[in-house]
Amino acid sequence: MTKDPRKLAADLVARLGFRHPPVMVRKACRALRIPVKILPLDRDGYSVDVGGHPFIFLSSRLSRERLRWTAAHELGHVLLGHGPMMAADGTGPLERPAHVFAEELLMPSAFIDEAIGHFRSRCMRFAPEDLAPRFGVSLEAMRIRLETKKNDQHRKETKNGQQSR
């Protein structure tokens, strides 16, 4: 069965009781009993599965945002059952789902909507710069997230428009 990475991440956020950003990724790993080790690695990070026991290794050289992103990405590989050894900077068809998982875990749709609503209700303009620090993600990650969100919204509206016609 293929798991929907976005739904998996959203369910995890709800199940672990996170209600506000930033979502604490390492706390999530602890709750799931997945050990996370920070070491001087030559790559951003990777996850391994030793006899059914997953471990996540992260590079000590990463910035806070990058560390959080890499941890979320690796957690995605683990929970999506991507195999015994996955690297954060790997390539191939399994990278995209891990990426989507990380995006939704760190920037849950519901939290993003809430943050946007907060600005809109006060008729305030906002930029990715206003949201990125609150969510503990890089500016680039937030920029992409808001762009995806806008496209999803647009798709939904177009679909609803077609249905009501």
Ligand SMILES: [Zn+2]
């Ligand atoms: Zn990866």
